Amino acid sequence: MSHLIEVNNVTHRYDHHKVLEDVSFTITEGDFVGLVGPNGSGKTTIIKLMLGLEKVQKGSITAFNKPIEKFHNKGHISFVSQKANSFSRDFPATAKEVVSMGLTTKASVWRPTTKKYEYLIFEALDRVNMLKYANHNIGDLSGGQQQRIFIARAIVNNPKLLILDEPTVGVDTENVEQFYQLLSQLNRELGITLILVSHDIGTITTHVNDLLCLNKSVHYHGNPNDFENMTDEQRSIIYGHTMNTITHHH
Numbered sequence: 584m585s586h587l588i589e590v591n592n593v594t595h596r597y598d599h600h601k602v603l604e605d606v607s608f609t610i611t612e613g614d615f616v617g618l619v620g621p622n623g624s625g626k627t628t629i630i631k632l633m634l635g636l637e638k639v640q641k642g643s644i645t646a647f648n649k650p651i652e653k654f655h656n657k658g659h660i661s662f663v664s665q666k667a668n669s670f671s672r673d674f675p676a677t678a679k680e681v682v683s684m685g686l687t688t689k690a691s692v693w694r695p696t697t698k699k700y701e702y703l704i705f706e707a708l709d710r711v712n713m714l715k716y717a718n719h720n721i722g723d724l725s726g727g728q729q730q731r732i733f734i735a736r737a738i739v740n741n742p743k744l745l746i747l748d749e750p751t752v753g754v755d756t757e758n759v760e761q762f763y764q765l766l767s768q769l770n771r772e773l774g775i776t777l778i779l780v781s782h783d784i785g786t787i788t789t790h791v792n793d794l795l796c797l798n799k800s801v802h803y804h805g806n807p808n809d810f811e812n813m814t815d816e817q818r819s820i821i822y823g824h825t826m827n828t829i830t831h832h833h
């Protein structure tokens with residue numbers, strides 16, 4: 584399996600404040616990675632660096648075997664942000680139109696879609712079990728349903744890597760489990776490599792196959808089962824004292 588992303592000895596500062604220190608890890612094709620850490624631990628910053636949205640100051644990052652500075656993301660990496668599902672009730676777009684925005688250069692809500700693109704949009708909606716809501720106004724859908732529409736928008740271009748920043752914020756607890764199942768399906772059936780950013784280490788470890796704990800530097804990277812088997816004391820040694828409370832299995 585090839586490495587989609589390689590992060591090598593990355594250190595990052597905002598002004599004089601060091602937020603990442605000597606961070607190294609690889610993301611391997613096919614993995615379902617949980618990126619966890621407390622508030623302010625640098626999760627969003629490392630994502631921005633991997634997406635090329637923030638300039639690498641020290642160290643290096645390669646994406647799909649190219650230095651990040653030379654990598655042109657032609658739909659290989661897709662991103663669903665934390666703030667994606669904050670549409671107001673009167674936002675004037677249907678679910679289908681929101682998904683079409685993911686087609687960017689090929690077709691969009693502002694241009695009539697051809698039959699081929701329409702097929703891709705319906706296929707993506709079907710993948711997230713939202714086909715029957717295609718013509719509903721996005722603002723009329725629940726937080727969880729909107730999040731599914733944003734996943735459809737993110738996968739409509741057939742990405743190889745999908746990064747989700749706290750995707751369960753705004754999803755009610757009973758739908759969170761279904762949401763994780765959907766992500767597992769995308770990983771297994773479509774072969775999409777996933778990076779899921781979360782604070783909720785208790786829930787995430789039961790779904791991902793690769794766990795990356797970040798708190799300025801990488802404190803653990805490996806099999807989530809090995810992490811679960813550790814005592815609280817071992818965990819606090821590797822992760823710091825901010826993470827003594829771990830809730831298991833919801």
Ligand SMILES: Nc1ncnc2c1ncn2[C@@H]1O[C@H](COP(=O)(O)OP(=O)(O)OP(=O)(O)O)[C@@H](O)[C@H]1O
Nearest residue numbers: 597598602620621622623624625626627628629782
């Ligand atoms: N653009 C910025 N300018 C200055 N400081 C920033 C900027 N972005 C983030 N920071 C600071 O960098 C640190 C890491 O922030 P980051 O958003 O990467 O953490 P996080 O783990 O994603 O946090 P959260 O879980 O709260 O979203 C924080 O102290 C934050 O205040």
